[in-house]
Amino acid sequence: MEISGTIRKVETVPIQNASDVVIVRQRVRVWTTEMKFGLVDQTKIVTAASELGRNTLEHGGGGSLELAWLVNGTRTGIRLCFSDRGPGIADIKQALTDGYTSGQGMGLGLGGSKRLMNEFDIQSEPGAGTTVTAIRWK
Amino acid sequence: MDRIPILRMGDFLLVTIQVDMHDKLALTLQDDLTTRISDVGAKGVLIDISSLEIVDSFIGRTLANIASMAKVLDAETVVVGMQPAVAITLVELGMSLPGIRTALNVESGMQFLREVTPPNQEADGNQWDNP
Numbered sequence: 001m002e003i004s005g006t007i008r009k010v011e012t013v014p015i016q017n018a019s020d021v022v023i024v025r026q027r028v029r030v031w032t033t034e035m036k037f038g039l040v041d042q043t044k045i046v047t048a049a050s051e052l053g054r055n056t057l058e059h060g061g062g063g064s065l066e067l068a069w070l071v072n073g074t075r076t077g078i079r080l081c082f083s084d085r086g087p088g089i090a091d092i093k094q095a096l097t098d099g100y101t102s103g104q105g106m107g108l109g110l111g112g113s114k115r116l117m118n119e120f121d122i123q124s125e126p127g128a129g130t131t132v133t134a135i136r137w138k
Numbered sequence: 139m140d141r142i143p144i145l146r147m148g149d150f151l152l153v154t155i156q157v158d159m160h161d162k163l164a165l166t167l168q169d170d171l172t173t174r175i176s177d178v179g180a181k182g183v184l185i186d187i188s189s190l191e192i193v194d195s196f197i198g199r200t201l202a203n204i205a206s207m208a209k210v211l212d213a214e215t216v217v218v219g220m221q222p223a224v225a226i227t228l229v230e231l232g233m234s235l236p237g238i239r240t241a242l243n244v245e246s247g248m249q250f251l252r253e254v255t256p257p258n259q260e261a262d263g264n265q266w267d268n269p
Contacts, residue, residue: 022158022160025158040223043224043226043227108233116230
């Protein structure tokens, strides 16, 4: 995804087990509070991070989240970048379809998080891993 | 191991979720609750989520599972106290929690449970007054 603007701050959070997904939620909450997002926006961003963090763990076999504070002119935004070195997604369009699941979930994780964020991008190569980037502007 | 406490009040079981649950904790709660319903013959389950700052698809699914399992065990479930921001986010996520009965607060949740569950004959009892 092309990112125009500058990055003011970055933080990386490892995702290796279920407790790390809780830490992801907590860190994203701290960031969105510091960035002064409204309560509804904070809830949407933290929820999207929870869905994507779980995907990184369950489907990607673990990986990491990189948080970035974007500044683009007068706009500020939060960028969440989840990456793993898992099996990858063969059919991204199918993976984004509500109700499609490769596991036991409800198949709302990817499509749902896309709706909760403003910009959304998936880069994946079968066998090489997946990177999901999502931005929400204030 | 972490556990969420389950309180019993007459025919009802009460749960207040006050921590940010990791997935395994949510599954443990699901198991514990279904076991308790069956053990004590509970007729109703009230789950207070007013302290939860987010409900994602996993927690939503766990709540739906608890309600379904309780139903099969002849108990009604009501989820109370959802924060407005959580409700907005859940619907946008694509989860409107069909099959889950909700109430705004503990009081109306308890009122709902009392209305839909018949009083337990044995516990209702005047058997102590008239032995």
